Amino acid sequence: MSRLEIYSPEGLRVDGRRWNELRRLECSINTHANASDGSSYLEQGNNKIITLVNGPQEPKLRSQTNVTKAVLSIAVNITRFSKTERSKSSHRNERRVLEMQTALARTFEKNILLHLYPRTQIDIQIHVLQQDGGLMGSLINGITLALIDAGIAIYDYISGVSIGLYDTTPLLDLNTVEESAMSSVTLGVMGRSEKLSLLLVEDKLPLDTMESVLAIGIAGSHRIRELMDKELRKHGEKRLANISSNQ
């Protein structure tokens, strides 16, 4: 196989984007109104993710009840058909997935006003129908949208994105091809601030380039937050129009 040119001298990436361009981001909320209390469907590039939020509801097990705040549980289901090659294992109980679940739960535990819902449980189910790099970031975006749809009190949006470093150029929002060719950083940014609730670096990266990578990532996350916000407001207006036309 000929070596793929990850970043051409003209400044174009494999899918024709520039270094600072995000992938197509399309999202909608309330997609599974009958199946859950809050739901979202997110397409970030070729990532396709369904998120369902159920709760706050009565805990299934009495022992899981917490009298001061709600208990948050997150289940990530990466389907076998989510990649081009069908995977042999079902990914369930894989350490990588368990780690993702824990990281997501810890991220959102600090963002949801859990103390408002004592003695309840909030269940989040995520189904990854298709993945194409930067999965963790997309999961964060999907959960944020679904939580908002469920009407659960949160402090602010958390938006996630991944950034890679190719030689000395940071590349925003990696796809699978790019992700396997370079080291990447995943961010979860709190609202419009520069506060990171999630930061994951999984491969080697020179310490002195971290700062520029983070800066691009934060800018990218803010852009994603805007896109999500726009979609939510559009959805809200549509609902409002429906209500007023029914009266």
Added chain:
Amino acid sequence: MVMSLTEKRYLQESLLSKPPVRPDGRNAEQFRPIEIFTDFLPTSNGSSKIVASDGTECVVSVKCKVVDHAIEKDLIVVDVDIAGRRDDSPLVQEISSILNRVLLLQTDQEQLRLTKKYSFKLYIDVLVLSSYSHPLTLISFAIYSALNCTQLPTLISSKDDLDVAELPTFHDYDMTELNIAVPIMFTLAICGQNVIVDPASSESDVASNGILVTWYNDKVAAPVRTIGLNEEYTRGINPQSLADSIQLIEALAPKVLGALDS
């Protein structure tokens, strides 16, 4: 939804009356509205998503792989994943064994033969996002639509490759439609003398039994069997109900297929 004993009793009585009175006002042979979307996963050869009006939702993906059919005999594999249930729970095991058997026995695997040595193997992955009533009918509809929109790579190397050591080669972008007859399955609920199609979850909860009828190549095919819908009210079935069910499906299936194909 959990119903009280009184509610269950009331519902059961109304379903027993002639003709049955269903809580959502349907006739005995009327389906709930469903929505089907196909071909929305570009990395799969075929895909479909089906949503029922009660929120039951099911996603099916079909992926293919080239295998040596001398080694792998079963060319269709179905994998069922129901959200919130373990892979070894009775419901998941029952559904996946029914589907595997039906698809393997009924479908014409000759269609998957590629060359003298190699065949396509189809991996059908079923993901049930949320289910309220027995999801088998919906799954079978989804598999039907997914297989009918499945596109397989077009072979460009020779069909006779017994003496050739290389793997078959395919056209870069041309695809051929998979042309395969797919069985569909109906679940019916039996309430006394009445047989109703597409039972909702409340109806399943009080039904005295369930029947599964398979429809393949314009006729009722095996398996026709009972299927447990609840644990509380299940009784033995009257042979007449079986005959009624088959008759009902014979009348209904062509219409349903017409709707699925359109």
Added chain:
Amino acid sequence: MAKDIEISTSESKFLIEALRQGLRPDLRKFEEIRDVGITFGKDYGDVTVTMGKTKVHCRISCSIAQPYEDRPFEGLFYISTETSPMAGAQFENGNNTGEDEVLCSRIIEKAVRRSGALDVEGLCIVAGSKCWAVRADVHFLDCDGGFIDVSCIAVMCGLLHFRKPDVTVSGEQVTIHPVEEREPVPLGVLHIPICVTFSFFNPEDAEENIKGESNNEICLIDATLKEELLRDGTLTVTLNKNREVVQVSKAGGLPMDALTLMDCCHKAFKITEKLTDKITEVLKKDIESRNQHSAMLSSENARVS
């Protein structure tokens, strides 16, 4: 986890208030790590590392195995982390799927294995059929916080200390020379990753942390068990002496300003330098002591030369 250990309200209030005033119960500064003690056992690759009261034992072993089909030129390397009630009441026997256990083992895995700290190509004996399988077994003996940091040091010390038997290959014939017969050879360690864990505390309410401008969050290095129980967030940075970030994991928890996190990385680098020097020094001493031993047994003496 078997049973969460809990900390009394008065103790937790005291601890937080002390932190607010810039004090830690063990009189350390916020950016000071506990003393690291490294002791090697009699065998190669047997090491016990302590950090304050935390104690971790690591044993490296190797055997001959078949490499993976898709990677015929690479040897195998496993790290297994084992928690048991010996380390503390909060750990359950044989259950390694608890949140903390998973995070801990994943971070060590990423820091050491995925970063290529061990040269796996050097473990190849005959391409595609025989290779060394190196195994690091980490046992937690006593828990007073900072498991990740200590186990990473333990695994790295173990790998640096370990010697595998020498082999000679002639065609398909492989001869393994017993340790008594030929001096065993060290493993190829490419870099020494060091993990440094930061703990974050929020002295004010959540609103101030998220919406406010003050950035008053407290940031500690190398928390003890009690501090770990009370912390609101954690960050583990893995670096090596070449100024490379090997792995960073801030899996949720208290949202922190990006600049603060960068600052943490720079602080971690200083600690990395210090610890790397310490590890190399201790190893050198150990090798010297072993040589001294062999000099005594050898028939060489000053008059011969």
